[in-house]
Amino acid sequence: MLECDLPSGGILRLSDQVLKTFHRFRQDTHSKFESGGILLGRIFENVVSIDQVTTPDSTLDKRGFLFFHRHKGRAQGIINQAFIQSDGEQIYMGEWHTHPQKNPQPSWKDKLEIKRAFRKSRLNLDYLICIIVGNQDEVANIWVGYCDEQGIRQCTQCSA
Ligand SMILES: [Zn+2]
Numbered sequence: 526m527l528e529c530d531l532p533s534g535g536i537l538r539l540s541d542q543v544l545k546t547f548h549r550f551r552q553d554t555h556s557k558f559e560s561g562g563i564l565l566g567r568i569f570e571n572v573v574s575i576d577q578v579t580t581p582d583s584t585l586d587k588r589g590f591l592f593f594h595r596h597k598g599r600a601q602g603i604i605n606q607a608f609i610q611s612d613g614e615q616i617y618m619g620e621w622h623t624h625p626q627k628n629p630q631p632s633w634k635d636k637l638e639i640k641r642a643f644r645k646s647r648l649n650l651d652y653l654i655c656i657i658v659g660n661q662d663e664v665a666n667i668w669v670g671y672c673d674e675q676g677i678r679q680c681t682q683c684s685a
Contacts, residue, residue: 526539527664529669529682531671531680532671533671535571535572536571536572537654538572538575542576543576543577551658551659551661551662551666552625552660553660553662559622559625560580560622561581563603565577565578567615577615578621620638620639620653620655621658626659628668629658630668631668631670635657651674653673654669655672
């Protein structure tokens with residue numbers, strides 16, 4: 526498990542299973558494409574728990590490009606199914622993708638896309654989480670961002 530402080534004051538918690546998935550898809554060799562998907566989580570008081578993430582679908586998602594080229598219909602179907610199966614507890618929390626970088630940082634294009642995704646999702650959430658996974662062999666090698674109407678900020682004090 527890994528926890529970060531949210532700029533809004535709460536705590537973001539990433540489950541071991543989620544961290545394992547990030548680790549498995551990290552771009553640690555040149556032959557690995559960029560991977561990504563959506564983040565699903567639950568909110569309980571001031572704790573936001575990301576407990577499920579989607580991984581690339583080789584037939585629908587266009588890999589090797591930005592994660593935002595994932596298949597929109599497939600992602601929406603997964604979001605709807607999770608919402609129903611959890612009685613409305615598990616919701617869309619944001620996006621993740623890999624970078625072949627030691628110190629993962631969002632590109633300017635990533636920032637534009639996060640803001641665009643936030644504007645589209647405003648009806649359900651007042652912020653979005655964006656995670657970028659680095660290529661190092663350690664679970665804390667991730668950049669965690671928080672996007673709201675004030676812009677994008679990095680979540681601090683990630684600790685395993
Ligand atoms: Zn990126």
